[in-house]
Amino acid sequence: MAYKKIILLLSVVLVIRLSQCERLHEQIYSSIEGGAACFQRLNGTHQAGCKSPMNGAVGVVQMIDDVSDAAWLVNNATAGPYMAVVNTAMFLDVIDLFMLKSDNIAGILIYQNGTARPKTFSQESTCPNEVSSDPASQCPASSGVSWNMGGTGLLRRNIPFPIFYLPQTRIEEIDKINNCFQRYNLDRANQNGKPLCSIQLKSFMFAAVNSEVCLRRSTTSALLTPTKVCDPLGDQNVYFSLFPRGKGVEVKTKPITLVTARIDSASLFDGLAPGAASSVVGMVTLLMSAVTLSKMLPISDSQLYDSNVVWNLFNGESYDYIGSQRVAYEMKFGAWPTFAPMDSSDVKLHVELGQIGGSLNLYSENASWPLYAYAAESYTPVTEFLNEMLTNAKQFNMTLLPVFTKNIPPSSLHSFRRILKNETESGEFPEVLLVDYKDTFTNAYYESVFDDADNIGFVYRNISVGPDGQFVPTSALLANGTIREWDVQVKISRLATALALTLYQRVAGKPYADDVDASAHLADEMLYCFLRSQACRLLLAAAYATSTVEVPVASAAPLYVGVAAQSNTPAIFAGHLLALLAGTHLPLNKTGCDALNKPGFSYYWLRGWNHTGVCMQTTMNFTQAVSPAFLLQDYDMSSGMYSTWTESVWAAMWARVFVSGSGGGARAAALAGAAATLAAALLTYWLSKHADLLFKQPADSIANDAASGSVTGHRYFEL
Amino acid sequence: MDLNRLPNDKKLQLCRWYFKVGCIFLPFAWAVNAVWFFKEAFVKPPFEEQKQIKKYVLMSAVGAAVWTCALITWVTVFQLNRVSWGATGDMLSFIVPLGRA
Numbered sequence: 001m002a003y004k005k006i007i008l009l010l011s012v013v014l015v016i017r018l019s020q021c022e023r024l025h026e027q028i029y030s031s032i033e034g035g036a037a038c039f040q041r042l043n044g045t046h047q048a049g050c051k052s053p054m055n056g057a058v059g060v061v062q063m064i065d066d067v068s069d070a071a072w073l074v075n076n077a078t079a080g081p082y083m084a085v086v087n088t089a090m091f092l093d094v095i096d097l098f099m100l101k102s103d104n105i106a107g108i109l110i111y112q113n114g115t116a117r118p119k120t121f122s123q124e125s126t127c128p129n130e131v132s133s134d135p136a137s138q139c140p141a142s143s144g145v146s147w148n149m150g151g152t153g154l155l156r157r158n159i160p161f162p163i164f165y166l167p168q169t170r171i172e173e174i175d176k177i178n179n180c181f182q183r184y185n186l187d188r189a190n191q192n193g194k195p196l197c198s199i200q201l202k203s204f205m206f207a208a209v210n211s212e213v214c215l216r217r218s219t220t221s222a223l224l225t226p227t228k229v230c231d232p233l234g235d236q237n238v239y240f241s242l243f244p245r246g247k248g249v250e251v252k253t254k255p256i257t258l259v260t261a262r263i264d265s266a267s268l269f270d271g272l273a274p275g276a277a278s279s280v281v282g283m284v285t286l287l288m289s290a291v292t293l294s295k296m297l298p299i300s301d302s303q304l305y306d307s308n309v310v311w312n313l314f315n316g317e318s319y320d321y322i323g324s325q326r327v328a329y330e331m332k333f334g335a336w337p338t339f340a341p342m343d344s345s346d347v348k349l350h351v352e353l354g355q356i357g358g359s360l361n362l363y364s365e366n367a368s369w370p371l372y373a374y375a376a377e378s379y380t381p382v383t384e385f386l387n388e389m390l391t392n393a394k395q396f397n398m399t400l401l402p403v404f405t406k407n408i409p410p411s412s413l414h415s416f417r418r419i420l421k422n423e424t425e426s427g428e429f430p431e432v433l434l435v436d437y438k439d440t441f442t443n444a445y446y447e448s449v450f451d452d453a454d455n456i457g458f459v460y461r462n463i464s465v466g467p468d469g470q471f472v473p474t475s476a477l478l479a480n481g482t483i484r485e486w487d488v489q490v491k492i493s494r495l496a497t498a499l500a501l502t503l504y505q506r507v508a509g510k511p512y513a514d515d516v517d518a519s520a521h522l523a524d525e526m527l528y529c530f531l532r533s534q535a536c537r538l539l540l541a542a543a544y545a546t547s548t549v550e551v552p553v554a555s556a557a558p559l560y561v562g563v564a565a566q567s568n569t570p571a572i573f574a575g576h577l578l579a580l581l582a583g584t585h586l587p588l589n590k591t592g593c594d595a596l597n598k599p600g601f602s603y604y605w606l607r608g609w610n611h612t613g614v615c616m617q618t619t620m621n622f623t624q625a626v627s628p629a630f631l632l633q634d635y636d637m638s639s640g641m642y643s644t645w646t647e648s649v650w651a652a653m654w655a656r657v658f659v660s661g662s663g664g665g666a667r668a669a670a671l672a673g674a675a676a677t678l679a680a681a682l683l684t685y686w687l688s689k690h691a692d693l694l695f696k697q698p699a700d701s702i703a704n705d706a707a708s709g710s711v712t713g714h715r716y717f718e719l
Numbered sequence: 720m721d722l723n724r725l726p727n728d729k730k731l732q733l734c735r736w737y738f739k740v741g742c743i744f745l746p747f748a749w750a751v752n753a754v755w756f757f758k759e760a761f762v763k764p765p766f767e768e769q770k771q772i773k774k775y776v777l778m779s780a781v782g783a784a785v786w787t788c789a790l791i792t793w794v795t796v797f798q799l800n801r802v803s804w805g806a807t808g809d810m811l812s813f814i815v816p817l818g819r820a
Contacts, residue, residue, distance in 0.1 A: 051818060206817045216806055217815050229817065 032655040034170035036269035044637035044644035052162040056202030059083030059106025070094040079191035081106035120150025134417040207648035234564030234626035243302035244600030246340030266318035273560040281357030288496035315625040316561040320643035323625035324412030328419035358443025396494035542576035545613035583618030731768035746786030753780035
């Protein structure tokens with residue numbers, strides 16, 4: 001018998017397993033994969049960005065096809081709150097309405113449909129980093145024009161609902177949502193009490209209020225909850241000097257030309273900050289000019305020249321100039337960089353490569369590339385530099401128009417103009433900014449998800465690199481038709497060459513006569529590394545040589561600065577590229593390389609072009625890009641002096657779609673529960689009243705029972 | 720424990736003990752004492768130790784009531800002002816709520 005029972009049990013289990021291969025949870029919910037969520041950042045006075053409630057925000061799906069849908073949603077829809085599903089083209093038209101009347105909005109799902117892009121898409125404000133700008137600058141200008149005309153400013157506003165972004169590659173998720181929407185939600189007039197297609201978005205953020213509060217809560221070690229709720233933003237700046245500098249290296253301090261650009265970009269959504277025109281073009285130009293000049297003026301000749309060039313890449317510039325504020329702050333005390341400090345008076349000219357690249361698409365079939373040079377005043381070093389730069393740019397079909405105004409575009413110049421006010425205003429610290437726009441950005445996607453390779457018209461040529469890292473000269477590529485005059489690679493390499501030639505003139509005091517120039521081939525590789533794939537030739541050769549070979553992911557690294565506690569890859573990439581391409585190759589093995597300790601240099605054991613390991617001697621170094629606000633004791637976070645941005649900690653971000661019940665089932669369950677409770681109570685009451693009918697009497701009363709002959713008699717008897 | 724089975728002198732001992740325990744910042748012991756011995760103190764027919772039990776029950780009841788009022792007042796004041804007290808409010812919190820002020 002037992003044998004038969006076991007067989008029966010097994011077969012029942014088998015049948016259940018076969019019929020219920022999906023869990024109930026999976027039958028109800030369908031998760032939306034590949035989305036990127038908007039998250040929360042805080043500064044000294046405010047919180048900015050999005051957060052959902054702790055269990056996620058739930059809303060009825062409404063596809064927004066035109067503005068009238070959005071108007072209906074906020075004014076007339078009754079089955080809310082709603083989850084608005086908007087494509088990027090519509091987003092700019094409806095976001096203000098949703099922000100204004102957010103009561104009926106549970107969240108927004110933005111998606112990119114097709115290759116057509118919106119005319120503008122920038123979540124940065126119209127005047128980026130306005131509060132950290134030089135007070136003498138004016139944005140919007142008196143004419144009403146501001147730098148980032150299409151900016152919604154969402155990046156710096158507190159958004160009362162979660163927002164998720166779905167890229168074009170995940171369009172099937174939108175099809176899924178749309179099918180569900182078409183099936184359940186079309187009858188707008190009768191949505192109440194019906195099952196409706198709904199979305200749940202979860203992006204709960206731990207931090208709140210402002211940086212001061214969240215940092216305080218992160219450091220307070222409460223007994224039970226030592227929870228970190230936010231971290232300061234920050235990363236590393238990349239420093240590189242033409243000749244080694246510092247005590248014991250130089251006989252006397254050489255005057256310096258400081259050339260800077262920024263590394264980072266931003267976007268509203270986690271992990272999506274391509275920043276092609278916003279930052280990559282400037283950064284690549286800087287890297288290439290440094291590599292080129294270090295070939296024109298080899299380190300062995302350093303004693304022949306009386307001046308030096310320092311290149312620096314700032315990180316965290318999107319968030320109130322974190323990197324440049326730190327440098328300007330330390331320079332004020334003669335403490336930057338820590339390994340070879342310079343005084344602000346050592347810097348005879350500061351050249352910043354600002355946002356260049358926004359106009360590349362406008363001149364995509366044209367070899368010309370109009371650039372503008374902004375400077376507050378026409379100080380002699382500035383005009384000298386501009387004259388020289390103009391001459392060098394002209395031979396490459398580039399124009400450079402000087403603009404002398406106190407109204408400097410958003411750039412690191414603002415940090416120096418605020419923190420080193422006396423020096424910059426007196427002309428001791430002359431500054432000039434190279435950009436490719438005048439009055440307003442040419443980049444319509446400033447710091448957004450669309451500021452990618454396509455935004456600058458970059459097409460990778462994939463030309464093989466020589467065994468020792470030889471790049472094909474631009475002239476050869478142009479001659480064999482691999483690359484054309486108007487390609488971005490050519491334009492960037494020519495700008496880098498023009499800059500290197502100008503810097504050569506400043507250092508050597510004479511025009512350059514040899515034939516070294518920046519190769520469009522190198523620009524091709526660099527742009528590919530920063531915009532398309534980290535698994536590129538350059539980065540593979542510039543990575544640390546370790547025994548375990550990690551293959552990097554075949555996508556570009558996001559350029560968002562991230563939290564200071566974790567170091568991000570873009571700064572490391574840029575630094576290693578300088579070490580590999582502009583450093584000196586020493587014929588040593590790893591042990592020998594690690595043992596070297598010559599002042600003024602760092603030593604890197606990189607993988608090299610043969611992937612066997614090379615010892616590179618370089619002046620490149622990293623410095624901290626963390627705002628002075630987080631260093632100073634008792635800094636007043638609301639003073640607005642330094643960047644105070646922090647990023648909230650979060651545990652999970654996910655999105656899912658499901659059909660929410662009409663509410664009838666839940667109501668029936670509640671009513672049935674109440675009825676059952678009531679019935680049970682009544683029954684219990686009745687039972688306790690008539691307990692003697694059901695239970696035997698105690699032994700000592702049996703005799704009485706027998707005597708009285710009835711139960712009621714007994715009760716009577718006892719009473 | 721069934722008080723009915725306890726001799727009266729033991730009842731007084733127990734009641735006094737509960738009162739003393741309540742004195743070391745344990746108002747809940749007072750509250751228990753007041754409820755537990757209420758019948759002994761006020762309802763039962765008089766017995767020798769009843770007067771003293773009555774005294775302890777009354778003192779326990781008053782003590783517990785004062786504590787309750789004080790705690791309710793403090794909790795209300797704290798909950799209403801935690802955010803505006805800023806750093807002090809956070810310091811006084813055992814569990815700081817995530818994601819809000």
